[in-house]
């Protein structure tokens with residue numbers, strides 16, 4: 001109990017000696033080689049307060065270290081330096097009359113303070129907390145449905161992201177490390193956490209399934225949580241005997257797991273599309289479109305691409321739609337949700353050679369409209385939810401750049417979707433039933449689904 005309290009207090013109180021010592025250092029620098037008179041009277045008091053603060057921080061830190069949850073060398077270095085700093089403050093206080101010694105001691109104190117603080121930061125935030133590259137940016141393997149290994153390519157990256165900050169050689173909460181297969185199998189202070197082949201009886205899954213408010217829930221409340229897809233994948237791995245070396249193919253994932261694996265590979269390495277630079281669109285054309293109720297947004301301040309939203313213009317005529325054509329290369333996102341003019345629209349859309357995102361949900365699109373879209377060489381996302389598109393129509397869609405297709409509420413037969421997965425080995429098909437991840441390539445708010 002007391003360790004828990006100190007564990008929370010220590011990271012707070014350490015800022016106190018840091019603040020006081022920095023203030024003292026500023027005063028020292030301000031007065032130069034010799035203390036000025038007013039600083040000379042103030043300094044001993046500051047040093048006394050700094051000593052009290054250092055002592056308090058050292059004691060809370062020492063008790064925290066007794067809990068043994070932290071990596072040894074890092075903790076020990078941090079601790080010895082912290083105690084060293086306290087002694088330096090004592091030294092500064094008692095050598096106050098020796099100007100030359102004071103200067104040497106202040107420089108040493110500044111150095112020790114910096115290193116102690118840095119090590120402390122490494123303990124709480126992880127060793128790379130100063131690095132500007134986000135951890136997520138560091139290579140994540142792309143999932144290859146034939147050769148990727150379930151544990152190392154799917155499960156380990158999930159644990160790495162959501163668990164290892166507290167369960168590694170640096171920090172071993174619950175005496176548990178989750179940073180290697182052998183450690184995971186070995187378990188924690190209460191023994192094994194995984195019962196191979198039986199996720200329901202595995203301690204790890206029990207903790208994950210507990211309500212977030214429960215103290216034993218993992219990851220603890222307030223920390224980044226596992227999403228449903230990640231939980232399903234871990235369950236799938238454990239139920240398939242939690243093996244270290246088995247490949248995805250050897251476990252032949254069913255239609256419930258396959259889309260999750262594909263989704264994972266998409267989320268972890270979103271493809272960056274490099275669009276060519278393009279000149280400004282004709283403002284007169286844009287003005288005219290706006291008069292018909294068409295919403296036109298520029299994608300960003302730096303380039304001239306546009307997104308178009310037709311949602312609020314039910315009564316457009318063919319000639320009004322044709323006025324989109326002068327902008328055909330500018331349009332990278334088109335939202336035609338609920339559009340009932342698909343016969344007229346598709347020939348126009350198929351000329352939008354830079355189009356990456358296309359919403360046709362709730363529209364009157366049918367199977368015959370899909371093949372004309374195959375000329376769109378940059379299309380990554382298409383929403384066909386709540387349309388009459390069937391498996392036969394989907395089969396005609398042959399767009400290499402395609403990454404995601406939403407099919408929820410369409411006439412797609414989910415049971416025979418697995419054939420279609422073979423046609424779209426790298427496409428994330430969403431037919432409903434689980435949380436839809438936010439589309440990475442969704443460039444503007446204008447085309448987000450809730451608008």
Ligand code: HEC
Pocket residue numbers: 159162163164165166167173174175176187188189190191193203204207208216218219220223226
């Ligand atoms: C913010 C820190 C933190 C994160 C992140 C975290 N844990 Fe924990 N974990 C703890 C603490 C603290 C304990 C010890 C709790 C206790 O003993 O009551 C613990 C204990 C456990 C235990 C029990 C070990 C045993 O033998 O009793 C399991 C299993 C576990 N964690 C799994 C996970 C998994 C899986 C994740 C990621 C999905 C995770 N933890 C993420 C802090 C964390």
